[in-house]
Amino acid sequence: MNQLGFPILTLLIALPLLAGIVCLFTNANNARWIALGATLADFALGVILWMHYDIGGAQWQFVESVPMFGRFAWALGIDGIALMLIILSVFLMPICILASWDAIEKRVPEYMAAFLLMESLMIGVFAAQDLFLFYLFFEAGLIPMYLIIGIWGGANRIYASYKFFLYTLLGSVLMLIAMLWMAREAGTTDIPTLMAYDFPVQAQTWLFLAFFASFAVKMPMWPVHTWLPDAHVQAPTAGSVILAGVLLKMGGYGFIRFSLPMFPEASGTLVWLVFGLSMVAVVYTSLVALVQNDMKKLIAYSSVAHMAFVTIGLFAFNRQGIEGGLMVMLAHGLVSGALFLCVGVVYDRMHTREIDRYGGLSNNMPKYALLFMFFTMASVGLPGTANFVGEFLALVGAYGANSWVAAVATTGIILGAAYMLFLYRRIAFGSANTPEAAKMIDLSPRELACLVPIALATLWMGVYPESFLAPMRQDVGALLARIERARPEGDAQLAMGKTPTIPTPAAHAGAH
Amino acid sequence: MSYSDSLILTLPELILSVSALLLLLGAAWGGDSKTSAISVVSVAALVAAAFAAICPVTQGVGFDGLYRSDAFSTFAKVLIYGAAAVSIIIAPRYFAREAALRGEYPVLILLSAVGMGMMVSAGDLLTLYVGLELQSLAAYVLASFMRRDQRSAEAGLKYFVLGALASGILLYGISLLYGFTGTTLFGGIAKAAGDGLSTGELFGLVFVLSGLAFKISAVPFHMWTPDVYEGAPTPVTAFFASAPKVAAMGLLVRVSVEALGPATASWQQIVIFAALASTILGGVAAIGQSNIKRLLAYSSINNVGFALFGLAAGNADGVSATMTYMAVYIVMTLGSFLCVLQMRDESGEPVEAIASLSGLSRTRPGLAAAFAIFMFSLAGIPPLFGFWPKFLVFDALVGVGLWPLAMIGIATSVIGAFYYLKIVKTMYFDEPAPAYAPMESKVEGGLIALSALAVSPFGYLAIPFLAATSMAAAKALF
Numbered sequence: 001m002n003q004l005g006f007p008i009l010t011l012l013i014a015l016p017l018l019a020g021i022v023c024l025f026t027n028a029n030n031a032r033w034i035a036l037g038a039t040l041a042d043f044a045l046g047v048i049l050w051m052h053y054d055i056g057g058a059q060w061q062f063v064e065s066v067p068m069f070g071r072f073a074w075a076l077g078i079d080g081i082a083l084m085l086i087i088l089s090v091f092l093m094p095i096c097i098l099a100s101w102d103a104i105e106k107r108v109p110e111y112m113a114a115f116l117l118m119e120s121l122m123i124g125v126f127a128a129q130d131l132f133l134f135y136l137f138f139e140a141g142l143i144p145m146y147l148i149i150g151i152w153g154g155a156n157r158i159y160a161s162y163k164f165f166l167y168t169l170l171g172s173v174l175m176l177i178a179m180l181w182m183a184r185e186a187g188t189t190d191i192p193t194l195m196a197y198d199f200p201v202q203a204q205t206w207l208f209l210a211f212f213a214s215f216a217v218k219m220p221m222w223p224v225h226t227w228l229p230d231a232h233v234q235a236p237t238a239g240s241v242i243l244a245g246v247l248l249k250m251g252g253y254g255f256i257r258f259s260l261p262m263f264p265e266a267s268g269t270l271v272w273l274v275f276g277l278s279m280v281a282v283v284y285t286s287l288v289a290l291v292q293n294d295m296k297k298l299i300a301y302s303s304v305a306h307m308a309f310v311t312i313g314l315f316a317f318n319r320q321g322i323e324g325g326l327m328v329m330l331a332h333g334l335v336s337g338a339l340f341l342c343v344g345v346v347y348d349r350m351h352t353r354e355i356d357r358y359g360g361l362s363n364n365m366p367k368y369a370l371l372f373m374f375f376t377m378a379s380v381g382l383p384g385t386a387n388f389v390g391e392f393l394a395l396v397g398a399y400g401a402n403s404w405v406a407a408v409a410t411t412g413i414i415l416g417a418a419y420m421l422f423l424y425r426r427i428a429f430g431s432a433n434t435p436e437a438a439k440m441i442d443l444s445p446r447e448l449a450c451l452v453p454i455a456l457a458t459l460w461m462g463v464y465p466e467s468f469l470a471p472m473r474q475d476v477g478a479l480l481a482r483i484e485r486a487r488p489e490g491d492a493q494l495a496m497g498k499t500p501t502i503p504t505p506a507a508h509a510g511a512h
Numbered sequence: 513m514s515y516s517d518s519l520i521l522t523l524p525e526l527i528l529s530v531s532a533l534l535l536l537l538g539a540a541w542g543g544d545s546k547t548s549a550i551s552v553v554s555v556a557a558l559v560a561a562a563f564a565a566i567c568p569v570t571q572g573v574g575f576d577g578l579y580r581s582d583a584f585s586t587f588a589k590v591l592i593y594g595a596a597a598v599s600i601i602i603a604p605r606y607f608a609r610e611a612a613l614r615g616e617y618p619v620l621i622l623l624s625a626v627g628m629g630m631m632v633s634a635g636d637l638l639t640l641y642v643g644l645e646l647q648s649l650a651a652y653v654l655a656s657f658m659r660r661d662q663r664s665a666e667a668g669l670k671y672f673v674l675g676a677l678a679s680g681i682l683l684y685g686i687s688l689l690y691g692f693t694g695t696t697l698f699g700g701i702a703k704a705a706g707d708g709l710s711t712g713e714l715f716g717l718v719f720v721l722s723g724l725a726f727k728i729s730a731v732p733f734h735m736w737t738p739d740v741y742e743g744a745p746t747p748v749t750a751f752f753a754s755a756p757k758v759a760a761m762g763l764l765v766r767v768s769v770e771a772l773g774p775a776t777a778s779w780q781q782i783v784i785f786a787a788l789a790s791t792i793l794g795g796v797a798a799i800g801q802s803n804i805k806r807l808l809a810y811s812s813i814n815n816v817g818f819a820l821f822g823l824a825a826g827n828a829d830g831v832s833a834t835m836t837y838m839a840v841y842i843v844m845t846l847g848s849f850l851c852v853l854q855m856r857d858e859s860g861e862p863v864e865a866i867a868s869l870s871g872l873s874r875t876r877p878g879l880a881a882a883f884a885i886f887m888f889s890l891a892g893i894p895p896l897f898g899f900w901p902k903f904l905v906f907d908a909l910v911g912v913g914l915w916p917l918a919m920i921g922i923a924t925s926v927i928g929a930f931y932y933l934k935i936v937k938t939m940y941f942d943e944p945a946p947a948y949a950p951m952e953s954k955v956e957g958g959l960i961a962l963s964a965l966a967v968s969p970f971g972y973l974a975i976p977f978l979a980a981t982s983m984a985a986a987k988a989l990f
Contacts, residue, residue, distance in 0.1 A: 162933060177910060180910040
């Protein structure tokens with residue numbers, strides 16, 4: 001079956017699901033402990049998965065396949081990219097549960113059940129190896145997220161929940177039609193086989209656009225990003241963490257698993273579309289973030305800007321770009337999740353997200369100010385933190401593809417520093433704007449337990465990214481080999497008159 | 513084929529007719545006190561008829577082609593009898609308050625089931641018409657079953673007037689087809705249509721399809737649906753939304769494929785128009801509704817539109833998708849109406865306002881969860897099973913190269929999703945309204961749980977079985 005001798009991926013999916021069902025039938029306190037226990041157990045399974053993942057081994061590992069649904073199969077399996085995203089999911093989940101420990105007071109069992117269901121579905125998305133199984137997991141995530149935003153969200157939660165649901169649904173139904181066509185054309189629903197199948201070039205454009213409709217909304221890319229600020233602002237803290245940390249990554253994962261390998265020619269010819277939207281997103285959403293008065297909205301817009309780095313990197317068609325895009329995905333998952341947690345900490349105390357009501361928090365909340373500073377710096381992309389590695393690689397890759405794109409994207413870093421530091425100054429420095437802000441107490445041990453692990457992981461990823469890049473290297477190589485034939489001509493001809501696209505490990509190591 | 517052989521084929525109809533007549537006598541002599549016994553026997557008769565339909569001895573063509581019993585009719589009959597049985601089972605508690613349940617209710621449903629069985633087994637335009645009328649006449653009476661209730665009486669009258677109009681249109685189409693082809697047998701019409709449609713045949717086709725579109729309440733012949741659904745007693749509405757829909761859809765499929773198969777290109781446009789118009793109007797018009805039964809009426813229009821997409825593909829894949837759609841649809845619909853039946857205030861009076869569902873998730877979490885499952889399933893959101901038939905119909909469209917239509921069709925499902933979400937929102941996000949009276953009937957609770965389980969992700973395990981049976985049904989027509 002696999003190197004472990006038991007179906008670990010099915011177990012990873014089933015465990016939270018069963019725990020979620022149990023949660024529904026107990027009281028609030030038991031539900032909290034069950035949820036924490038289940039997510040921690042899932043995290044432990046995730047660590048086992050990572051430890052047993054054979055770097056440089058078979059492309060698809062831990063493969064399971066049971067043809068139980070007639071038209072499609074319960075087919076699971078992961079490569080390095082999926083592995084990293086699964087680790088990210090199972091790492092963030094216990095933290096989400098802890099973050100909701102006291103903040104959620106009403107209908108706790110249902111809340112925990114929705115979160116655990118969400119975890120199952122997220123892992124399912126990254127582990128699915130069957131086209132339609134992937135779609136089921138991908139779409140099913142809408143239901144728990146709709147309920148999380150709608151039941152436990154802020155004042156305008158109902159509008160936000162509708163917008164989230166309908167926006168993403170409209171995007172993904174078009175993808176379903178494309179999938180139906182592909183399954184008929186290729187005669188299989190097996191994702192690894194489809195990744196190697198050459199679709200007719202004319203059809204690729206349509207298929208690419210149908211998938212793009214779904215992933216661009218999920219990602220989200222400008223101009224279909226407007227659901228994100230609404231959803232983030234209204235969702236409870238942990239909901240925002242999961243939304244920013246994992247759900248947005250499904251868009252990027254979709255690009256790398258479907259769009260690029262399955263439609264290389266279309267990706268090559270439509271690269272202007274992706275670059276164009278990403279360039280607008282980097283500049284526009286950064287500027288919008290600069291004028292926000294709502295902390296969560298500011299971070300939401302910064303997410304859109306960071307996701308634009310991901311798309312620029314992924315569509316650079318070279319190793320640095322793709323690895324950079326993936327690293328930004330992982331880093332953003334950690335850092336923006338942590339930033340939302342930081343907002344949650346002060347929101348729990350003052351019940352407002354308005355930046356002007358805070359100020360001077362470094363006086364009365366030194367630990368908080370320190371951690372918030374760290375994550376602000378990580379978001380800006382300070383060397384030594386996770387985002388630096390990803391953004392740097394993505395920009396290097398972008399230079400290989402198009403120097404204009406790289407130049408515009410780089411302004412995003414400057415603007416990012418501007419809005420994040422501006423936010424930090426208004427919240428932490430100076431003196432308190434309101435008496436309540438001055439009276440807030442520092443982080444509790446529970447809150448520290450949420451934020452410190454993320455801080456450590458961010459540092460780890462920034463100082464020694466090799467742990468995270470190594471499992472993905474071979475898969476990025478396979479992807480590059482697949483898309484090489486469609487690589488658009490770049491304008492940045494480097495010194496040797498030859499773009500550094502030949503993917504050898506030595507060349508790669510030199511690029512750091 | 514001798515008469516006795518032909519009669520054996522109609523065993524399901526015979527069982528139902530004989531028991532209906534006997535039970536009618538029982539009701540006349542026994543009075544209302546025997547109603548529950550009559551209901552039990554009726555359900556037993558429906559179960560027996562379903563088994564008779566599955567039985568291989570009842571398969572074949574009888575009465576010189578007037579009556580066909582094949583895998584297609586069997587598939588439809590099992591669904592019809594099942595839905596009819598559920599409609600009988602859920603009735604007593606609803607009518608109990610008004611002491612309005614009389615022995616005629618199960619008998620009328622049985623008679624209607626006979627008509628529906630004939631509809632899906634018709635091999636001739638006249639069998640079709642007789643079956644359709646038998647079903648409809650029983651249905652008109654059922655709609656006005658609460659005769660002292662003004663809305664119910666109004667519903668019955670509206671249904672009757674518009675139904676008679678549709679029957680007239682259908683009959684006119686039938687006479688045109690007969691006049692221009694010289695036969696009423698489906699096989700003969702197909703042969704005549706094989707060498708191109710004459711103008712008269714084309715007119716006949718349009719009229720026949722219009723009459724049938726009325727019966728499945730496809731746009732633009734849907735106007736009666738919301739009024740009738742709202743006015744009729746809820747168990748009757750549940751019945752209207754399930755069994756006759758399957759029968760009429762089965763009939764439409766059979767006529768389109770068996771009689772008008774060579775003219776596929778002609779009716780395909782009509783079906784495509786009706787399908788798109790139904791999904792769009794069924795979605796848009798439902799948004800403003802405040803009565804749950806009206807909303808479910810539009811939901812049935814919407815769903816019939818999706819089922820028609822399968823027929824629009826015009827091949828075995830499409831027909832099998834349509835039949836699967838109907839199978840899953842009746843489970844979702846009956847489940848939703850079972851939930852609606854639980855909507856009664858403290859004094860036991862039925863309430864139909866969507867607003868009264870407010871905060872149901874806190875007063876009755878189990879019921880709210882089941883209702884939410886049905887709503888998400890009707891909207892076709894995976895992983896609920898309602899997604900699967902939508903998947904199949906669009907797959908059939910893509911298979912014949914109609915992917916632009918599939919794109920538009922699936923985009924209209926997003927419109928529909930909005931109002932299903934509205935119900936979920938009312939139940940889960942809003943503050944609780946006064947609680948409903950507690951559920952007294954274990955049977956209804958059990959049926960809700962069973963249908964919720966069937967449309968939950970567990971339903972996917974049934975895909976191989978459903979695919980095999982619905983494909984066999986479709987292959988019987990091609």
